[in-house]
Amino acid sequence: MTEHGDISDVWEDLVQGGGKIVYLVLDGGGGLADPFTVRTALQGARTPNLDRIASASETGLMEPVGPGITPGSGPGHLAMFGYDPLRYRIGRGVLSALGVDFELREGDVAARVNFATSEAGKVVDRRAGRLDSDVNRRLCKKVLDSLELEFDGELYLETVSEHRAVLVLRGEGLGGELTDTDPQATGREPLPPQAQDEGSRRTVELVNRFLEQAHRALAGEPANTLLLRGFQRYSPLPSIQQRFGLRGLCLAQYPMYRGVSRLLGMKLGPRPESVEAMFKALQQRYHDEDIDLFFLHVKGTDKAGEDGDWVAKVAVIEEVDRLLPRVLAIDPDVLVITSDHSTPAVMGRHSWHPVPTLIRSQYARIDATQHFDETACATGSLGLRPGLHLMGLALANAGRLKKFGA
Known part of the structure; x- marks a missing residue:
């Protein structure tokens, strides 16, 4: 067992059949107090149903990766599904590719792409005004049609959604250990990619040629720059069914989170057109005999937080x-409501702050928490725990773990 509580080597001996589990993930749901209202979005939202559930649950705070570590969405989700993010390192590019049903092959190198806007060589908008997806598709084609790379392999540039795309490189001898070109801030120049091992030097050369030609093709467009991050060479992971005996169904809207699910061997339901459609799909599929774990993902909380829009984040929480x-x-056997990380609107980005979490089941040790928010859950019976503990707790509440030892 590692200091982070990973018990990967014994899961197969512990898991058994049992009840169904529903994961409802409010992406970036945690936050900090707004300077005007002196409340977090969870505290400011009117949430009678969420509070009613919290009052009949065990609650606490989860640290997705570790103290003070600001998690990306990939590591945050891996932790909540029981995969130590310090052991299973998954790049954003791989998740984005899987999320748009791209058929990755072992050894492919993938990177997340942001269409961005730059002036005088410096980034002025990392999301190009949250570019329309149709414009994204047009620009991807424009870039691909312009390329002359003299590369003995294949290159793909696929639209994900809005300003997001994914770059996939396929060929012999390509490493995936590259640093990001995204400076993660405006007013700065894009960063040059750097190889972090000898095997990635060829990849860096190819990426530099690609970016030079892509930027030439995008000159004059509102989105005239590509920012790359989350490089990785693809290698499959053990599935959630192999590790935990769970047959999962993803009901998420956004491609990346569908990519996480696909990486872990879950089935992908049709992409719901709205949050309401996602909840409706859960009602329709809950009694399917071949599904044990349902994953619902709400992106709007994170999007509003990144936009610095406390009011919009409150509105998403109230819709949920x-x-x-x-x-x-x-009446699911086990209901888990949590987040993959915090995205305080006052910061406009992901943060390291622990996320409020509840577990509702007939075996949950109900505590005194009456509201689902950062302060109330801090006093709950779960305490402050590593996010990696969540899957074990969900399995136990579903009656899916045998006794350990004699």
Whole structure:
């Protein structure tokens, strides 16, 4: 067992059949107090249903990766699904590619792409005004049509959504250990990619040629720059069914989170057109005999937080709260509500702050928490725990873990 609580070597001996588990993930749901209202978005939102569930649950705070570590969405989700993110390191590019149903092959190198806007060589908008997806598709084609790389392999540039795309490189001898070109801030020049091992030097040369030609093709466009991050050489992971005996179904809207699910061997339901459609799909599929774990993902909380829009984040939380009676109507064996990380609107980015979490089941040790927010959950019976503990707790509450030892 590692200091982070990873018990990967014994899971197969512990898991057994049991009840169904629903994961409802409010992406970036945790936050900090708004300077005007002196409340976090969870505290400022009107959430009678969420609070009612919290009052009948065990609650606490989870640190997705570790103290003070600001997690990306990939590591945050891996932890909550029981994969130590310090052991299973997954690049954003791989998740993005899998999320748009790109058929990655072992050895492919993938990177997340942001269409961005730059002036005088410096980034002025990292998301190019949250570019329309149709414009994204046009620009991807424009870039691909312009390339003359003299590369003995294949290069793909695929639209994900809005300003997001994914770059996939396929060929012999390509390493995936590259630093990001995204400076993660405006007013700065894009960073040159750097090889972090000898095997990635050829990849860096190819990426530099690609970026030079892509930027030439995008000159004059509102999105005239490509920012790359999350490089990785693809290698499959053990599935969630192999590790935990769970047959999962992903009901997420956004491609990246569908990519996480696909990487872990879950089935992908049709992409819901709205949050309401996602809850409706849960109601329709909950009694499917071949599904044990349902993953619902709400992106709007994170998006509003990154935009620095506290009011919009409150509105997303209240929308989810209005839909929660649909979950209560099916009375899942285990209901988990949590986040993959915090995205305080006052910061406008991911942060290291622990996320409020609840577990509702017939075996949960109900505590005194009456509200689902950062302060209330800090006093809950779960305490402050590594995010990696969440899957074990969910399995136990579903009756899916045998006794360990004699």
